[in-house]
Amino acid sequence: MIIDTILSGDRPRSRLLGALLMAAFLALAFAPFLFPGTKALGVASRICIFIVLAASYDIVLGYTGIVSFAHAMFFGIGAYGVAIALSNLPVGWGAIFIGLGGALVVSAVLAVAIGFISLRLRALYFSMMTLALASFALIVATQLRDITGGEDGLTFSLPHLLAVSYRPFAAPVLGVRIDGRIVTYYLVFTAATALFLLMLRIVNSPFGRVLQAIRENEFRAQALGFSVVLHRTLAGTIGALMATCAGALLALVLRYNGPSASLSFEIMVDSILLMTVVGGMGTLYGPLLGAIVIVLAQYYLQPGMAALAEWTDGVPLLPHLFNPDRWLLWLGVLFVLIVYFFPTGLVGRMRGWTEPDE
């Protein structure tokens, strides 16, 4: 019962998925001790953040059926909110909350505006409009140099507790010296866990059920008495606010924010969209797995290929295939294969093994 309350009754419904989720949770919970080192900690933070970001996109794309390319914009707004506040205000928790609060307000206003515009446009034109809006956001961020730092972005300091130099314990804990980076990681991990569980609750609430009904048959949902406009706009706004929170967490981890870190099309397409589709739309667990798989691939495919190339040195052709410069090619092949063979994503596939259609 308590598990059902935490997971909002949305059980993995597949042993393999359940085991993977448990393993991922434990690995992330103890990441600083299991995988010591700055790079590993950065990867773990990025996984936590992108889980929230991809899941927030799933509320929009998977649960509501809205194809928006402006989702990275909300991520960027969150990151810029914190970055701008910490660059201009006295460094402290107050600045972080002011930055996050301001970013949430901006995101909410934009999301509601997008929701109303979507009423006037058909699906394809709406997607085009979001693409234009994303371009516009990128241009604004690079052009308003005085505020955003332009192409270079903003570098800032964090409150004492999160600063790299902070040492809560004199001696190492479990062989790891605890510093502000690890404190920041646990802040990110806790926030990501809470936000993910909150989203899981929302998609399994009466509201979430209406979203699924609208995705399935908008016309009929309306005929039952549900306001499609209200539910769509609210779903878009919730997704936007969650993405904004993820962006704020990113800024804290990087201690920096710039256009390529949080606002680029690479983030939108190579990360958010792929994670959601590869993992399995409309499941929330799918984007979670997708975020893990893709962040790991982005960080470890290239060094892994370098090792393979070295190992196969002397064998004809193979070292060339595994040349680390070709890692993006392999990443592309991997995605095409996953999407081709698992059209419902990794989670859809796993659940398919355990629940045959009636």
Next chain:
Amino acid sequence: MPILETRALTIRFGGHVAVNAVSCAFEAGTLTAIVGPNGAGKTTFFNLVSGQLPASDGQVIFKGEDITALGPHLRTRRGLGRAFQLTNLFPNLTVLENVRLAVQARLHPRVDLFSMAARHRELLDAAHGYLDRVSLGHRARTRASVLSHGDQRKLEVALMLALEPDVFMFDEPTAGMSVDEVPVLLDLIEAIKQDTSKTILLVEHKMDVVRRLADRIVVLVNGTLVADGKPAEVVALPVVQEAYLGIRRKEAAHG
């Protein structure tokens, strides 16, 4: 005062007038059959009343209120229930969830983000009740898309029952059903009819069904109301013989 009334209700698609100045009042507690040849505008008339199409002219008055400008979801909330001719379900959700959504629309209409839908037992129990009424209880866990055509029609009706409307609009509820499935639906419509506070509008082709159920028949031809009265009188009218039954005979000859 009639519970539902249309006043010169009209819709034009370009130059084509699909429903032409139809004025018709429906008294509470009656069952009115709306008949007419294919393409007479019966379903279009329904769409104007329930709000799926915006009227070009005229008004829809429901419970004394002009609802012409309201969207379909607001008409539903005021008590206007509609079952569709072409089955119109949530195909990838379970049969139970289809009905549960309709129950939720009525009993739990507020936006609720933070409670668990699965813990609202009262909604699930009510949904099971409606499924039993259309004898679909045993298919509760099935996905709606894999139901047989007849079962999908029953589910369609269950969605409307779950809304507990004051006016039920059935659009050819028995179309495409096998012979042994039809009585379940007709019994259901008769059961609703027993409740004198409920009003039924029924679009139906089968004259035996119409004669069995209807208190009154309204005939539409080319979007115009050509006859309106007691079943025996209406069927005897020359205009009906010619326009409606005549065409039906021709169709039968072609078929």
